[in-house]
Amino acid sequence: MSPDLALLIEVVVGGLLSGVMYALVAIGFVLIYKTSGVLNFAQGAMVLLAALTFVSLTERGLPVPAALAATLAAMVVVGLAVERAVLRPLVNQPPITLFMATLGVAYVIEGAAQLAWGTQVHGLDLGIDDTPIDLGGVLVSRFDLFAAAVAGLMAALLSAFFRYTRTGLAFRAVADDPLAALNTGLRLPRIWSAVWIAAGIVALVAGLLWGARLGVQFSLSLVVLKALPVLVLGGFDSVAGAIVAGLIVGATEKLSEVYLGPVIGGGIEGWIAYVAALGFLLVRPSGLFGLRAVERV
Amino acid sequence: MDALPRAAPRRRPSAGTLGLGALLVLAYGIVPLTGTSYVFEALLTPFLALALAGLGLNLLTGYAGLLSLGSAAFMAVGAYAAFNLSLRLPGLTLPVSLLLAGFVAALAGLVAGLPALRLRGFYLAVSTLALQFFVAWALNRIGWISNDSPSGVVTAPRLVVAGLSFDDPRGRYLVTLTVVTLLTFVAWRLVTSPTGRNLVAIRDNETAARLVGVRVARTKLLAFAASSFVIGIAGALWAFAYLRTVEPAGFNLDRSFQILFIVIIGGLGTLRGAFLGAGFIVVLPLLLSRLGAALLGDGFDSGTLEMVQRVVLGALIVAVLIREPAGLAALLDRAGRRLGRRAA
Numbered sequence: 001m002s003p004d005l006a007l008l009i010e011v012v013v014g015g016l017l018s019g020v021m022y023a024l025v026a027i028g029f030v031l032i033y034k035t036s037g038v039l040n041f042a043q044g045a046m047v048l049l050a051a052l053t054f055v056s057l058t059e060r061g062l063p064v065p066a067a068l069a070a071t072l073a074a075m076v077v078v079g080l081a082v083e084r085a086v087l088r089p090l091v092n093q094p095p096i097t098l099f100m101a102t103l104g105v106a107y108v109i110e111g112a113a114q115l116a117w118g119t120q121v122h123g124l125d126l127g128i129d130d131t132p133i134d135l136g137g138v139l140v141s142r143f144d145l146f147a148a149a150v151a152g153l154m155a156a157l158l159s160a161f162f163r164y165t166r167t168g169l170a171f172r173a174v175a176d177d178p179l180a181a182l183n184t185g186l187r188l189p190r191i192w193s194a195v196w197i198a199a200g201i202v203a204l205v206a207g208l209l210w211g212a213r214l215g216v217q218f219s220l221s222l223v224v225l226k227a228l229p230v231l232v233l234g235g236f237d238s239v240a241g242a243i244v245a246g247l248i249v250g251a252t253e254k255l256s257e258v259y260l261g262p263v264i265g266g267g268i269e270g271w272i273a274y275v276a277a278l279g280f281l282l283v284r285p286s287g288l289f290g291l292r293a294v295e296r297v
Numbered sequence: 298m299d300a301l302p303r304a305a306p307r308r309r310p311s312a313g314t315l316g317l318g319a320l321l322v323l324a325y326g327i328v329p330l331t332g333t334s335y336v337f338e339a340l341l342t343p344f345l346a347l348a349l350a351g352l353g354l355n356l357l358t359g360y361a362g363l364l365s366l367g368s369a370a371f372m373a374v375g376a377y378a379a380f381n382l383s384l385r386l387p388g389l390t391l392p393v394s395l396l397l398a399g400f401v402a403a404l405a406g407l408v409a410g411l412p413a414l415r416l417r418g419f420y421l422a423v424s425t426l427a428l429q430f431f432v433a434w435a436l437n438r439i440g441w442i443s444n445d446s447p448s449g450v451v452t453a454p455r456l457v458v459a460g461l462s463f464d465d466p467r468g469r470y471l472v473t474l475t476v477v478t479l480l481t482f483v484a485w486r487l488v489t490s491p492t493g494r495n496l497v498a499i500r501d502n503e504t505a506a507r508l509v510g511v512r513v514a515r516t517k518l519l520a521f522a523a524s525s526f527v528i529g530i531a532g533a534l535w536a537f538a539y540l541r542t543v544e545p546a547g548f549n550l551d552r553s554f555q556i557l558f559i560v561i562i563g564g565l566g567t568l569r570g571a572f573l574g575a576g577f578i579v580v581l582p583l584l585l586s587r588l589g590a591a592l593l594g595d596g597f598d599s600g601t602l603e604m605v606q607r608v609v610l611g612a613l614i615v616a617v618l619i620r621e622p623a624g625l626a627a628l629l630d631r632a633g634r635r636l637g638r639r640a641a
Contacts, residue, residue: 039419089619096364101618107611111604228423270434274427282415
């Protein structure tokens with residue numbers, strides 16, 4: 001294999017794997033958007049809160065399972081509180097109002113998390129070896145593989161959940177037509193609560209993996225900005241779309257950083273994903289897997 | 298603007314006009330004589346610049362209903378454009394370079410507005426985010442913009458108008474006040490003109506607006522251009538009159554959110570709202586730090602303050618959206634009406 005080709009493959013693989021991490025965050029958005037039409041900007045803050053809570057608890061000497069359980073409980077409480085205190089009073093408001101409300105929620109969670117646990121940077125060690133392994137001449141980080149496996153598992157579980165369980169069916173019914181769902185006796189508030197709990201759990205998983213990668217600190221909540229182009233590309237309401245778009249965005253970012261970066265200057269990964277996603281959107285306005293073409297043309 | 302409806306028949310000046318007159322007398326006559334440097338530098342100048350930015354965003358988000366998360370990018374474009382204009386064309390006077398900087402920002406707004414012809418809602422918000430990140434990148438990477446300053450930070454030129462120096466705190470306040478007053482007047486003319494009503498028509502029901510003959514695409518682009526013109530000049534004032542340096546970090550995403558919060562708290566779709574919201578945003582941290590120091594003593598450091606501020610601000614946004622979606626402007630209106638009734 002020529003060195004050029006090896007580099008290309010390595011870049012693509014690295015990009016795909018980091019794309020999985022983006023998808024992990026994006027899935028949390030999809031869950032809530034699918035069932036309640038809310039683009040939850042606070043998802044990033046929830047990722048931060050989960051990681052920060054877990055790290056701080058373990059640093060205070062709590063064993064890992066207990067810390068995990070406590071963090072999970074905290075995420076459930078936060079999810080329920082947000083649904084109850086913010087979104088329920090705003091039901092039937094335009095989507096933009098709901099979005100701005102979640103922006104407020106993000107500020108509250110970010111501030112409160114750091115008030116409670118401090119602003120210093122924590123290391124988070126999940127006990128996964130980060131040495132690269134050699135896969136047919138391409139070096140791949142073991143941690144990235146693990147993260148990809150977790151994300152794949154989670155997407156599979158969520159898809160199975162949506163498809164095969166009664167609650168999943170109810171979720172889909174609500175996503176399809178809230179009024180009809182209400183009419184058949186589904187309790188919307190209960191379903192929304194369940195969705196927010198699920199989003200909290202997804203945030204916990206994403207928080208642990210991202211925290212282990214970047215260190216647990218405020219910038220963790222900015223992963224939300226990495227997830228937005230993924231959502232735009234994959235459609236706001238598709239779990240599979242989030243995964244596929246995550247892969248595309250990850251690969252695009254790394255490829256353009258390596259091959260385009262030297263031409264127009266480094267550091268373009270901050271916006272190239274947005275431009276790519278928007279360019280795609282102008283051609284195909286419902287994204288890759290989006291169902292409805294609402295809110296677009 | 299020339300197609301304005303005929304003015305209402307002359308009658309006694311309304312309470313609003315009188316109030317506005319009193320405010321102007323206060324701002325031009327009394328404040329400059331009695332204010333201290335601290336009041337000018339820490340309160341009034343940032344308040345005015347932020348209010349102007351809020352006013353600009355309100356044209357887009359409040360009136361035309363197009364959500365933008367890229368206000369800070371337009372501020373940055375305005376600030377750096379004004380910097381470059383005064384650096385490279387030394388003959389230009391301050392008013393002219395401010396005006397031109399506004400036009401450069403308006404051009405950026407037009408580009409950012411192009412996706413608005415195809416996209417709406419979140420998708421549009423995300424596309425304005427793209428601009429935010431692109432501008433931040435460009436400021437750091439393209440040396441020419443910041444005159445090859447390695448950090449992107451440059452010193453703002455001196456404020457001189459017609460040979461008079463306005464470099465002291467009071468002078469910078471007066472320059473800001475004048476620009477803000479003029480632009481507020483222009484914005485008022487715009488929103489009360491047929492074009493302004495077209496903006497609202499698009500916000501309320503785009504299909505209906507199209508049906509009655511509003512040229513939607515043109516009007517949306519105009520909203521973007523007008524809004525970023527105002528925000529760009531606000532950015533130039535923020536950098537020249539308030540900070541006196543131009544730095545990329547001052548125009549990050551948090552600033553964009555801050556401008557959006559000003560508009561939400563103050564009241565979407567009102568001109569007063571931007572001023573009320575900006576006043577609130579400027580005073581809030583000062584109030585919180587006083588309050589914190591009084592309650593907690595020395596344990597209240599700036600880091601804690603920042604976090605408390607985040608929590609309070611976020612909670613306020615949520616509370617305003619739930620309780621008073623029309624913002625402080627509506628609260629004020631109601632209070633005014635109640636007072637009026639009592640007086641009658």
